[in-house]
Amino acid sequence: MTSFDTIQDLWNLQNKPNITSSKPGELIEPVEKGLRKIKTKQYWTIGILAISVVLFAWYIGRFTGLKATWFHTGILFMFLSLLLRLLIESWSLVSMSRIDIRNDFLNYTRHMSRFYKSRKMIHYVATPVILAFYIAGFMLLLPVFKSSFSTAFFVYIIISGGGFLVFFTFLMIKEIKKEINMLDWLREIDNQLL
């Protein structure tokens, strides 16, 4: 008897698993409920986002007018950069959900790698551009803020705006690092199978 046969015997000796995950019927019901909930939530999210965009456009058109001023360009830059980020993230979510879990392991790992490679491109190309546009938009608003608000409030806007940017950038860097680590790990998994 080899050492591995001993391991095999030991494996076979294992007790029956402690099933805490209930009966199949009990499992199906919450699953179906959960899936319906997720779909409803997705529709609500899309609806709310669409309404927000329309309302924002209406507000600009109605109360400030679509004029070619630095102020409006600034608002437009900030708005478009946020919208672009939102679209990219939604596209990423869809792409991720389209990776077929029924694939064989190697194929699945490779699809995941491709997904994270595309995310890397987003982080290295799109994210800096979006951030630059957002900052540029904010800077364009500053002269108007300076002339419209008190010095104290203007300083507050600069500090809070700057603080938000630093915080947001920190979060993004953290997320980027996590995704790059994931890509490296998937490559390692791929190499393990070769």
Add this chain to the structure above:
Amino acid sequence: MTKKKEQFAIIYEQHHARVFKMCKAYFKGDEHTANDIVQEIFVKIWQHLDTFRNESLISTWIYRITVNCCLLHTRKLSVKKEIIVEKVHDTEEQEYNPLVEEQLQKMYVCIGQLVETDRLIITMILEGMRYDEIADIMGISSDTLRVKIHRIKKKLANCVQL
């Protein structure tokens, strides 16, 4: 019960224990994580059951989902963080044998020391699955699989030395 529910019930009955053992070994003996991931696997199976077209064995289809879910879940656990092997004996009806439990624990520790893909392969081997089916699940050739299995068995035997 609808046809889908009946089919799911049969799958659950036939494969739950094996899927659980695979997950438990993959997650280094952690029953709690294994239970969570097993639920997730059966949710996926339920979601995709309509798309199963008998192009492969149902077991191959199930274990593909299993290994991919394990991979996904490893990521969620922010990977490589050590899962401590706790008690292995909290199951019902069978006699508690401290020697066997100790050996089982050692076995889980050794399986846990293997790289992710080796861990998946060895659990399928230990579950007595056919080589061609494992190759199909992992997406590699049978020859590559044979070489890998030989190496994994050697590594595991060296580590366990019961």
